[in-house]
Amino acid sequence: MKPKQQRLALVGVALAVIAGASTLAVSALGETATYFYSPSDVLAKGVAPGEAIRLGGLVEPGSVAREGATILFRVTDNAQQTAVRYTGIIPDLFREGQGVIAEGKFGADGTFVADSVLAKHDENYMPPEVAGALHKTKTAAEAGE
Amino acid sequence: MHRFANPARFLKIARVATPITALLGLALLAAGLGLGLFSSPPDYLQGESVRIMYVHVPTAWFGMGGYLFVALASAAFLVWRHPLADVAARAAAPVGATFTAVCLMTGALWGRPTWGTYWVWDARLTSMLVLLFLYLGYIALANAYDDRERGGRAAAILALVGVVNLPIIKFSVEWWNTLHQPASIRMSGSSIHPEMLQPLLLAALGFQLIFAATVLMRMRTALAGQVIAARAARLAGAHG
Structure with a gap:
């Protein structure tokens, strides 16, 4: 060679x-x-109360409740759900059906107590009119069922 | 391939190619950013901050593409020992590092209003920061030796080892749970609305040509510097 x-x-x-x-x-x-665990991961791993983790998933539609500055909601991965409690400023993008990452630990009652909440953005980019039209079609389809 | 590796031939081509790429790149960049920053629609969730994408995404692509170029030129330099490959890799590294830095900064500025944080240590953000450090390491190593050839060879090996980071950046959002969203533009299509995708692609092409034009300019400057240094050495020898 x-x-x-x-x-x-x-x-x-x-x-x-x-x-x-x-x-x-x-x-x-x-x-x-991995940056966060899904509710299913948490169940499979068996996270002890007081252990600091990040929990991620979608905000379950219809699960959001507010008590003053405290917000209660459930995070879902469409298989398992976890109840979350957070007191503080929530990002603008936080809304039902959107991705969210909560950092904190499980309390004794099984509720996840978050110290911070980050909103996750998905890979879809579109103008408001298009999103509105999509939403309308979806709602119409659901109403038609 | 060796035909183009001849510096004289390269300079002849580069003299014509530099202004063409630079002007075409500036025109496309002006069109892409003009459309993206002013006339494209806001996003239904992010609002106006979606416009950061028109800089963030192209700089991410060519920050990574630039590294691939540095690595390929480094491989050519290691195997064929051709000096022009070394000149090309050295010329591209600071440009790629700048693109990567711009990508990281625009990403942080987008992250604050969208995610609620400037920075997290998730797999995508961390691997992109590693890319910036690889560039800086390459630049430092390439200039660390008095003997230019040795520095070039050491840096070329670093560039080749660092190539493993490129697939990690690309697939980090699929291999691990990350705060960063997965890719919007895939083989199967795009999940970016056409009104936003067109300015993005125009801007991306513009950024790519600006990248190429800057590398060409830096290569010409480096070669001119070598000619001057050789002439100065000859003159010093004649007088001495």
Whole structure:
């Protein structure tokens, strides 16, 4: 082999090794790199009261209740639900059916007490008129059922 | 490939290509950002802050694309030892780093009103920050040696190792739960309304051409600097 081909082979082998190593590293990271747990994850893992975690999912429609500055709602992943209590300023994007991430711990009564609440944005971008039209179609379809 | 690796031939092509890419890029950028920042509709949820997307998304794409370019040029330099590949990688790195920094800053400014926070350590944001550090590491390492060739080779190896970060950035939003949303533009289509998608794609093309034009300019400057240095060395030798 000419030196050039040797170097090409060396770079190729090195890249393959690095790719293999990082695949192992990424799969070993697994859950550790996850930013939040869904209600199903929480149930499967069995999070102890007082353990600090982040809980994420959708705000269950119809579950939001306010008591002064305190807001109560349920987070759902369409399989399991978790009740959340939070006192403080809620992001503007917080609304029923939208993604949300609550940081805090479970209380003794099984309610998740959040210290902070972040709104999650999804990958859909559209003008208000389009969103309104979509909403109307959906409502009409639901009414027609 | 070696035909284009000839610096004299490269300079001949670059002299013509630089103004064309720069002007075309500026025109497309003006069109894309003009439409995006002024005449495109606001978003139904984010309101006016959706306009940050027209800068954030293109800079994210070419921050990553720029790194791929640096890595490919580095591989070519390591294998074929051609100096022009090193010049290209060194020229692109600061431009890519700037794009990545702009992406991170615009993302923070968008995150505050939308998510409720400037920054979280989720997989997407963290891996993008790692990309910025890879760029900075490459630049530092490339200039750390008195012997330019050695610095170039050490930095090229770093650039190649760092390539693993690109798929991690891309798929972070699918592999892990993240605060950052998944990709809107996929093979199967886009979940961005056409009235917003068109300015975004125009701006993206503009940013890409500006990126290319800046790299071409930096490569020409670097090559001119080498010519001057060689001439100065010859003159010093003649007088000495």
